[in-house]
Amino acid sequence: MLPPRRVVITGIGVVAPRGIGVKNFWETLTSGRSATRNITAFDATGFRSRIAAECDFRPEENGLTEEQAQRMSRSSQFAHVAAREALEQSGLEVTDRVAARMGVALGSAVGSVRELDRAYRDISGDGASWELTPGKAGPYLADYNTPSSLVREIAWLTGAQGPAAMISAGCTSGLDSVGYACDILREGSADVVIAGATDAPITPITVACFDAIKATSANNADPGHASRPFDRDRDGFVLGEGAAVFVLETAEHAHARGAQVIAEVAAFAARCNAHHMTALRPDGREMSAAIDSALATARIAPEAIDYINAHGSGTKQNDRHETAAYKRSLGDAARTTPVSSIKSVIGHSLGAIGSIELAACALAIEHGVIPPTANLHTPDPDCDLDYVPLEAREQRVDVALSVGSGFGGFQSAAVLVKEGANR
Amino acid sequence: MNAEHRTAHGPAATGPRAVTDDELPVVTGVSVAAPNGLGTEDFWTATRKGVSGLGPITRFDASSYPVRVAGEIDGFEAREHIPSRLLPATDRATQLSLATTEWALHDADLDPAAFEEFAGSVVTANAVGGVEFIQRELQSLWSKGPRYVTAYMSYAWFYGVNTGQVSIRHQLKGPSGVVVTGQVGGIDALAQARRRLRSGQRFVVAGGADAPVCPYGLTAAMTAGNLSTGADPATAYAPFDGSARGHVPGEGSAMMIVEPLGAARERGARNIYGAITGYGSTFDPHPATGQPPTLARAARIALDDAGLAPQDIGAVFADGAAEAGADRAEAAAIVDLFGPGRVPVALPKTMTGRMYGAGAAADVVSALLAIRDGEIPPAVGTGGLAEELGLDLVLGGPRPAALDHVLVLARGDGGFNSAAVVSRVS
């Protein structure tokens, strides 16, 4: 039997709040200054939560043509810009031969919900009737209603003609899409996969539905400090938006073309809690099972983890659940392993965040710096690990674990390892 | 695509290999809810007889829409099939996926509780989410205000909901997933199920569900310009026909229970419908590049993966877009692989409409049942150009055929292609 193919990252692109482009993204993360603010995307008067981490993103400033800007939803535009940056960094030349063996695995929880929300107003007369007026629908509504159209855009941009899919498992989509990419690379269905995730959920219907379950922070008076994972005074997550896209290759393919390897995706694993669509069991059992499985696949001992990028959404329930899962999986090592949540800085961009967090792990490995958990001033006694509060920490990172949790009960974990590191 | 497999079985396309491996992924339970039949038996009886489920839209007043024909499931009363508690919290697609999952598990005589905690997984395909659910909540939002949006909107609409609900209902805690690849998703979900079996899962619930027949679903789909405006249900969806003018959308769900052959036999599984032996997936280049579409390549990859040559395939279940150009391209791909008129072609979806995420999964079930019963179901209301296009389209009634291997083709809007080979297990 052949040894399993290794999967490596050779390019990264990011669009995040106050972080368009990898360089800006990393500066923002390590600054420890939250990018959350009052919502400007729409008039949020009358909503419970009126804050978000928004991207100041203009398509024309990011290389999109007018036609592309018209056609593509905001989440699609984010993915496009991130994929272009990743591809440029990878230096990959997409010849016909490469294209046929190049796949796409894009994650998104809510696709083009922003455009569905907007279009609805036009075709319904602001909800005047159940029947709609098709004549008032714009030309791209079918695309917005089928998030697979986002995959098409990435395939067209990159020239990929291999296996292509959107992976949509709620808030773990961005980890799961990378896991899916690893599957098709390891089994030999592709040599290269453009993998990542995108979401642009800051729109009335999404804000309203999280209002209804009180999942989002209502700290409207102080938006800059509203996203406070692991803090005693946290009161929910703050919605974000953005995308991260990777060029993933088999190590063999990357080495053959002399590509610079940023990190290896050593493992991905997932479990379902089969408990509740939104609630979590306090013991973290299934998240822990996902972590255990990922560590076993990567052949990494808990003590060897240098950094955990947490799901750290900042809901009361999640942060306890997750802390319990780390203790369960890492044992004593949980106490000494730095854990941080970048959602404190860039909010929670639903399906996109898993890929954005994985990008943060890769950058932590590259720079030897751990991004902090912003706004963590008053530790919660139930969350008693080292969450790297407030300030970035210089520390060599050879092994990073990234963890995600999503509505539907999805629990995912991925392990990134520095290329050439001793394991 | 599985190099280890290929190594073990020699180079591809040197003839069918024995389908006896213990690790071979086999389907041990099936269920379909489709416009022409609710439950596998009704669906398959109707499909064999060529009974269509297409009709005028009744779920809402479609008289002012240019598209008036769809495939609706009559007689599916969700409250009869799923717990009352779930009714206000679920879209019709989720209700259909929950019902079909339960029936498929029953068909497989498989009780998830009998297995280790993380042994079972679920992978579903879905194309348009809970579109009827979001329409209702958008109406509340914009006509009454944000406080009128239900708490269930936080999860009832998004694309991952069916996997989540099935996982909870049947306590499936293994690695699970959701693929959103339009009409090809049902095949991609099965491929993902096969990967999970390879990585050690004991069984996987795999399939797809979609319920696009509501005002928003229809209004959105119409903007792609490929829905049929035909008013007569008997002829509105006419792939490979001179009158082809787009497809008819349908609602449905198809679920399968997939297990490794050895373990299925060990537990005395009562049905082994067949094995998933081949899978291939590609994406078409942008039309402006002038490069050819890639359906034939996806099919070749699937054949190679199965270790089969075209002559081993007894029937092709085709995609049938019902658009002139796309039909020609599909016919060309089939002819390119098999030669003109050399393989019977089936199009059961002419009786259900295109069920998006459920469509290819239902076709796989049909292919498995065709193998079991030695009979290829007919296409209805179409086929005028088939012969000219080089296709031996099965028309007029079921055609008896001893089938060992069947190729299922699917394409999705934008350029998705997936192909699966399903094989008789001896």
Add this chain to the structure above:
Amino acid sequence: MTFTLGGLRTILRDCAGEPENGDLDGDVATLTFEDLGYDSIALLETLSRIEQELGVAADEAPMDELTTPQALVDYVNGQLARVTAAA
């Protein structure tokens, strides 16, 4: 105006369906919502409907204390009395 157990039954049925365990028309006043199989989302939905129909603000409801149908009915009536007194 008073809010009754009957009123709550109607809203619960509509917002969250029949209970997983037991009969909603039976003696359920002091059973917990959890025992009946109504989860936190079902309760949020129910409170939201009560707000829409009776004007009792859902945001302020002490969710942790409203564990039984009777507790919820009493809370709503208390809020309604406060509004009446204030008026």
